[in-house]
Amino acid sequence: TPRVFSGIQPSGGLTLGNYLGALKRFSEMQNEGRDCIYCMVDLHAITVWQDPDKLRHNTRELTAGFIASGVDPEKSILFNQSAVPEHAQLAWIFNTVARMGWMQRMTQWKDKAGKNAEKASLGLFAYPALMAADILVYHATHVPVGEDQKQHIELTRDVAAKFNHDYGVDFFPMTEPVIEGAATRVMSLRDGSKKMSKSDPSDASRINLTDDADTIAKKIRKAKTDPDALPSEAKGLEDRPEARNLVNIYAAFTNQTVDQVLAEVGGKQFAEFKPMLADLAVAKLSPISTEMARLLDDTAEIDRILARGAEQAREITVPILKKTYEIVGLVGA
Numbered sequence: 001t002p003r004v005f006s007g008i009q010p011s012g013g014l015t016l017g018n019y020l021g022a023l024k025r026f027s028e029m030q031n032e033g034r035d036c037i038y039c040m041v042d043l044h045a046i047t048v049w050q051d052p053d054k055l056r057h058n059t060r061e062l063t064a065g066f067i068a069s070g071v072d073p074e075k076s077i078l079f080n081q082s083a084v085p086e087h088a089q090l091a092w093i094f095n096t097v098a099r100m101g102w103m104q105r106m107t108q109w110k111d112k113a114g115k116n117a118e119k120a121s122l123g124l125f126a127y128p129a130l131m132a133a134d135i136l137v138y139h140a141t142h143v144p145v146g147e148d149q150k151q152h153i154e155l156t157r158d159v160a161a162k163f164n165h166d167y168g169v170d171f172f173p174m175t176e177p178v179i180e181g182a183a184t185r186v187m188s189l190r191d192g193s194k195k196m197s198k199s200d201p202s203d204a205s206r207i208n209l210t211d212d213a214d215t216i217a218k219k220i221r222k223a224k225t226d227p228d229a230l231p232s233e234a235k236g237l238e239d240r241p242e243a244r245n246l247v248n249i250y251a252a253f254t255n256q257t258v259d260q261v262l263a264e265v266g267g268k269q270f271a272e273f274k275p276m277l278a279d280l281a282v283a284k285l286s287p288i289s290t291e292m293a294r295l296l297d298d299t300a301e302i303d304r305i306l307a308r309g310a311e312q313a314r315e316i317t318v319p320i321l322k323k324t325y326e327i328v329g330l331v332g333a
């Protein structure tokens with residue numbers, strides 16, 4: 001049976017990339033009536049050091065971000081990873097299945113650990129095995145993510161295949177990444193070759209979900225572009241990464257294809273298009289940031305939602321972990 005799982009790290013600050021690449025898609029998949037499970041992956045966040053008070057705050061803020069973006073805890077299961085111990089338990093099994101070489105090939109590992117891999121945490125190296133466990137402890141079949149997570153989903157399939165092969169079972173499913181829509185890779189507003197990211201030192205490079213209307217408008221007005229008018233077809237954007245990024249964002253907000261957007265705005269200069277995009281972004285994002293702030297006023301309620309979500313999650317994870325232990329030959333499972 002199809003089942004959707006995805007997660008976001010509570011490492012502080014949600015960007016427009018997280019919204020268009022993930023959160024917006026999460027609520028759409030929920031509203032298609034699918035069986036959806038969404039997780040604040042706090043155990044992933046601590047693979048680089050997090051201040052404990054900030055981690056607590058960021059986990060609650062991220063939960064508010066999910067709900068404000070349309071994820072309904074009455075329809076989807078919404079919880080934090082550490083509250084469901086089977087994620088970490090299955091991750092250990094997968095640490096014994098996955099190979100060092102697989103981890104070494106992960107581009108996120110190479111980017112994050114950089115030249116100083118000796119000093120990176122062991123958890124950062126093993127990160128993708130925990131991610132595989134997140135997904136497979138639910139036997140999830142579909143994982144909506146941005147383009148940057150594609151390699152990790154491929155590794156999840158490798159882990160499932162090797163486990164099934166090594167133990168002679170057909171137990172874990174082959175998960176499909178769901179990388180759809182016009183904004184699967186939102187780029188920096190300052191550099192069209194870099195991904196929009198919360199860790200970019202320049203705040204002008206990104207739109208934060210908590211930015212106010214003036215800040216959003218200013219960042220879009222100052223976004224790097226080229227001097228040409230917008231083309232009338234998508235192929236006219238091929239060598240124009242900054243222009244393409246802004247059109248992609250517009251298309252994602254309005255649920256259109258890039259060609260549909262260009263049919264409307266082709267021929268316009270950026271001086272005209274940028275204010276249109278800014279108005280659209282403000283109209284779509286300000287209700288979300290207002291709702292996030294409102295939800296964050298009642299952290300006890302957020303904690304209750306997370307606790308209930310964890311209980312619902314464990315109804316699925318406990319039997320799957322038990323069966324995994326039996327397959328592996330662990331006594332007492």
Ligand code: TYM
Binds near residue numbers: 187
């Ligand atoms: P994270 O927390 O970095 O990002 C959360 C989601 O946002 C997407 N995203 C983007 N999409 C488009 N453009 C961007 N600029 C952009 N930046 C971020 C990411 O692709 C992601 O979908 N490893 C994951 C978290 C994770 C997970 C999982 C995801 C842990 N376990 C299991 C799916 C299933 C991560 O670090 O995402």
